[in-house]
Amino acid sequence: MPTMSVKQATELLRGAGIPVTLQRVEITRLLLSGPVHLSADQVFSGIRASVPATSRATVYNTLKLFREKNLVRELIVDPERVVYDSNTAPHYHLYNAESGQLTDVSAEELQVVGMPSLPPGLELEEVDVIIRVRKRD
Amino acid sequence: MPTMSVKQATELLRGAGIPVTLQRVEITRLLLSGPVHLSADQVFSGIRASVPATSRATVYNTLKLFREKNLVRELIVDPERVVYDSNTAPHYHLYNAESGQLTDVSAEELQVVGMPSLPPGLELEEVDVIIRVRKRD
DNA sequence: TTCCATGCAAAGGGTTTGCACTCTC
DNA sequence: GAGAGTGCAAACCCTTTGCATGGAA
Numbered sequence: 001m002p003t004m005s006v007k008q009a010t011e012l013l014r015g016a017g018i019p020v021t022l023q024r025v026e027i028t029r030l031l032l033s034g035p036v037h038l039s040a041d042q043v044f045s046g047i048r049a050s051v052p053a054t055s056r057a058t059v060y061n062t063l064k065l066f067r068e069k070n071l072v073r074e075l076i077v078d079p080e081r082v083v084y085d086s087n088t089a090p091h092y093h094l095y096n097a098e099s100g101q102l103t104d105v106s107a108e109e110l111q112v113v114g115m116p117s118l119p120p121g122l123e124l125e126e127v128d129v130i131i132r133v134r135k136r137d
Numbered sequence: 138m139p140t141m142s143v144k145q146a147t148e149l150l151r152g153a154g155i156p157v158t159l160q161r162v163e164i165t166r167l168l169l170s171g172p173v174h175l176s177a178d179q180v181f182s183g184i185r186a187s188v189p190a191t192s193r194a195t196v197y198n199t200l201k202l203f204r205e206k207n208l209v210r211e212l213i214v215d216p217e218r219v220v221y222d223s224n225t226a227p228h229y230h231l232y233n234a235e236s237g238q239l240t241d242v243s244a245e246e247l248q249v250v251g252m253p254s255l256p257p258g259l260e261l262e263e264v265d266v267i268i269r270v271r272k273r274d
Numbered sequence: 275t276t277c278c279a280t281g282c283a284a285a286g287g288g289t290t291t292g293c294a295c296t297c298t299c
Numbered sequence: 300g301a302g303a304g305t306g307c308a309a310a311c312c313c314t315t316t317g318c319a320t321g322g323a324a
Contacts (some may be wrong), residue, residue, distance in 0.1 A: 110253065114248065125269040197288095218287090
């Protein structure tokens with residue numbers, strides 16, 4: 001249940017320079033109303049609830065577009081599927097592969113020290129930290 | 138070109154409690170002769186060079202087995218494919234998505250400080266750090 | 275009206291599975 | 300000889316693509 005209004009979502013899209021369509025508005029409301037971690041398929045299912053005639057292709061197109069516009073971040077934590085994170089501020093993750101549960105860890109709380117100097121001609125894109133946990137035996 | 142002999146590979150497998158087969162020996166020689174990062178398909182191609190009648194299923198079975206026995210570590214850095222790392226000691230990675238180039242960063246060089254306390258009932262499995270880089274514009 | 279966005283279905287690529295055959299022990 | 304390991308091909312799942320239709324500006 002998105003907490004963002006259609007008007008707010010519309011403004012957000014315009015502000016990002018993204019032409020507004022019904023599907024994009026609804027995906028915005030689902031994904032960008034608050035901090036969430038959703039797979040493409042979860043977005044697809046969620047969108048279907050409000051706009052039944054939405055295709056997977058549109059969901060994938062939109063997610064790719066949102067990533068290019070830095071509205072979401074792609075998390076590569078599981079080989080099965082990509083997860084989209086609505087929190088684009090620097091932060092890290094705690095991941096439970098058994099449950100699929102993903103939790104944010106703030107960049108104030110956790111820090112990476114001793115970053116190696118990069119080979120010439122390369123620049124830093126981002127640093128991912130994934131704390132993998134499991135149920136205690 | 139593996140630098141490990143068949144005898145060495147055989148001993149390594151026995152030491153890990155893995156029943157010895159020709160395919161496992163050859164995959165061991167390819168993957169565990171030194172520090173490498175290989176995808177399942179790269180292992181498949183490499184094995185075909187020495188044992189042409191090897192199937193993909195066997196490669197995937199063997200890689201899964203090796204991971205369970207902690208002979209290799211799975212790296213989830215790219216949604217396209219899983220990479221197998223023959224270095225099972227704690228260390229981190231620098232990754233260039235454009236070239237696919239993956240470089241080890243030692244755990245002495247780089248450290249993660251401020252690890253959050255884990256929710257009760259959970260235990261740490263491992264910490265992945267991926268430094269994503271790209272060509273400078 | 276002119277494009278860009280969308281829906282649909284098929285294709286694609288990595289990985290897994292089912293089953294019969296083969297080899298190790 | 301018994302059971303695990305293997306090869307083959309089909310199946311699977313996530314994601315992408317091609318193309319014709321539909322909608323935004």
